[in-house]
Amino acid sequence: MSTFRPAESRATPGELPFTEAIRLRHSTRRYADRPVPDDVLAHLLEFAARAPHLTDVPPRVTVVSGRERVGRILARYLGVYGLVQGAPHLLVGLIPEDSDRARLDLGYVLEPVVLEATRWGLSTCWMTGSYHPERAADEVERAPHEAVAATVALGYAREDLPARLHDGTIRRLVAAHRRRPLEEIAFSGKWGAPWSPEGADPALMEVLECARLAPSAENRQPWRFVVERGAELRLHLFLTGPSPIDAGIVMAHVALAGAEVGWNGHWVLRWGDPALSAMVGALPGVIPVGTWVAQD
Numbered sequence: 467m468s469t470f471r472p473a474e475s476r477a478t479p480g481e482l483p484f485t486e487a488i489r490l491r492h493s494t495r496r497y498a499d500r501p502v503p504d505d506v507l508a509h510l511l512e513f514a515a516r517a518p519h520l521t522d523v524p525p526r527v528t529v530v531s532g533r534e535r536v537g538r539i540l541a542r543y544l545g546v547y548g549l550v551q552g553a554p555h556l557l558v559g560l561i562p563e564d565s566d567r568a569r570l571d572l573g574y575v576l577e578p579v580v581l582e583a584t585r586w587g588l589s590t591c592w593m594t595g596s597y598h599p600e601r602a603a604d605e606v607e608r609a610p611h612e613a614v615a616a617t618v619a620l621g622y623a624r625e626d627l628p629a630r631l632h633d634g635t636i637r638r639l640v641a642a643h644r645r646r647p648l649e650e651i652a653f654s655g656k657w658g659a660p661w662s663p664e665g666a667d668p669a670l671m672e673v674l675e676c677a678r679l680a681p682s683a684e685n686r687q688p689w690r691f692v693v694e695r696g697a698e699l700r701l702h703l704f705l706t707g708p709s710p711i712d713a714g715i716v717m718a719h720v721a722l723a724g725a726e727v728g729w730n731g732h733w734v735l736r737w738g739d740p741a742l743s744a745m746v747g748a749l750p751g752v753i754p755v756g757t758w759v760a761q762d
């Protein structure tokens with residue numbers, strides 16, 4: 467099932483819409499020494515367990531708690547990313563098989579949990595690089611076939627100056643605040659045909675804006691949309707690089723924002739389907755992902 471019903475999860479402080487949580491969320495890499503209350507953690511895990519998913523065997527989300535346990539899992543090298551420090555919890559995303567579809571589905575299931583955490587005043591940071599997958603696998607209960615594909619640091623942001631400077635520096639390094647303009651990621655009808663926000667339906671604008679704000683690894687923003695306006699709205703999603711988790715994340719943003727602007731719809735997963743590329747004339751090498759079909 468792939469339909470979001472955000473109203474069900476509204477029993478949160480402030481009743482923040484997901485479209486607002488999408489605007490508020492940013493990656494935090496320095497955490498305060500303050501655990502998340504047990505009932506909030508339980509709520510997030512339950513939220514993950516009943517989150518809509520796109521494949522038959524959905525990914526699973528579990529949690530590692532305790533700064534020391536989490537610290538052992540987080541990598542101690544810098545690379546392009548700074549070390550994520552002090553997180554009291556780590557959400558661990560497990561996939562049932564090592565495939566692009568399973569990774570995509572993990573993005574689709576885990577990003578709503580990230581946004582739900584944002585609605586509870588929590589901070590997060592997606593990680594596919596800055597941690598040791600084998601150590602994470604050792605720390606969680608899992609079936610032999612399940613693999614760790616991503617983690618998300620979870621806690622309260624440290625607000626002191628050194629922490630804010632650190633987060634600010636990393637954000638500048640990966641230009642985390644930057645997003646491509648809508649005109650660069652959305653095409654009209656055919657690949658490459660300019661799409662203009664001018665005169666566009668406000669609901670469509672909001673959905674695309676929420677897609678644009680999605681987080682992606684190294685802030686690469688690999689998603690491109692071909693907007694097809696017929697009797698119903700269709701958004702065909704493509705990736706400029708092989709990053710299925712990023713695809714799942716942006717698909718979750720579209721579904722959540724769509725539900726809130728009154729455009730209920732569903733994703734049809736078409737990962738790697740050449741017919742989708744041919745239909746819109748997508749460039750060779752661009753990966754077809756799927757189609758969002760909305761009823762307005």
Ligand SMILES: Cc1cc2nc3c(=O)[nH]c(=O)nc-3n(C[C@H](O)[C@H](O)[C@H](O)COP(=O)(O)O)c2cc1C
Pocket residue numbers: 491492493494495547548550591592593594595596597616637640641642643680681682683684685711712715
């Ligand atoms: C799938 C994925 C993997 C990521 N991996 C890491 C990581 O390993 N280390 C890290 O510090 N940040 C990581 N990030 C965070 C991105 O750098 C960040 O989302 C992006 O720069 C946009 O910034 P924002 O999240 O503050 O909007 C990852 C994000 C995503 C979506």
